[in-house]
Amino acid sequence: MTxxxxxxxxxxxxSMKKAIGFLEVELAKIRAGKANPTMxxxxxxxxxxxxxxxxxxxNINIMDARTISIQPWEKKMLQxxxxxxxxxxxxxxxxxxxxxxxxxxxxxTEERRRDLAKKSAGEGxxxxxxxxxxxxxxxxxxxxxxxxxLSEDVAKDAEKDIQELTDSYIVLVDKHLSAKEKEIMSI
Numbered sequence: 728m729t730x731x732x733x734x735x736x737x738x739x740x741x742s743m744k745k746a747i748g749f750l751e752v753e754l755a756k757i758r759a760g761k762a763n764p765t766m767x768x769x770x771x772x773x774x775x776x777x778x779x780x781x782x783x784x785x786n787i788n789i790m791d792a793r794t795i796s797i798q799p800w801e802k803k804m805l806q807x808x809x810x811x812x813x814x815x816x817x818x819x820x821x822x823x824x825x826x827x828x829x830x831x832x833x834x835x836t837e838e839r840r841r842d843l844a845k846k847s848a849g850e851g852x853x854x855x856x857x858x859x860x861x862x863x864x865x866x867x868x869x870x871x872x873x874x875x876x877l878s879e880d881v882a883k884d885a886e887k888d889i890q891e892l893t894d895s896y897i898v899l900v901d902k903h904l905s906a907k908e909k910e911i912m913s914i
Contacts, residue, residue, distance in 0.1 A: 731872055732885045739865040739889055743780070743858050743896040750854040756908045757847050762795045762832055764788075769808060772804070772811040797821075798834040835911075843911045851904040852872060855897055862893040 755765040762788045771778040781787070783839040786809060799805055805823055812821045812830065822829045835843070867884050873882040 729872075729881070732869065732877075732881070735868045735872075735890070736885070736888060739861050740892060742861045743892065746854050746857040746861070746898055747896065747903070749857075750850060751904055753850045754847055754903060757843055757850070757911070759909070761792050761897045762789045762830075764795065766817065767795070767812075767815075769796075770811050770815045773807045774804070779806060785809065785828075793832040793834075795832075796887040797830070798826070799828075802826075825846070834868050842912050844908045847904060847911065851900050854900050858893055858896050858900070862889055865889045 752765075755763065756768055764782070767781050767787055770781040772781050772784050772799075774784050777901075781797070782819055784801070785797045785805050788796045788798070790796050797808060798810055805825070808885075809821045809823055812819070812828070819830045821838060822831065838845060866889055869877075869882050869885045870888070874881065
């Protein structure tokens, strides 16, 4: 492979790794019946007028399999944290005892677990689309090189390598999805 083709391949691989990393983060946010601090990632709290991630204004601990405890660093942050959790629409009501906020995860019904499985499948589909877009862009770059004088055989080999890379990352997405679906559907 020429140096330009290696760069294209490496860029595509790095972008696909980022897509997998993003999928892992998004799947971690989908609750599977067990309390997990990452469920609160993305919740923003009004901290003196500026939106701040909840984990930057409070300690988040797991009490047991179905309870999350949030202990604000400042007592006056209880109300903004409570409002942020309610606004995030997690399906949990915060319980404020004046010192901590507790979130109790209700047991998931079969219907709720199916909805969560669909949501995780949707995230997986977004990742697959992103990976396919990366493949398309990489193949377009190879075709540009071919117009600039790269031989057709070398270009076809490069496209085949990019396709194999894409297939391996699609399989990785499917593995992540099947593991998450198994986690969600187990009672």
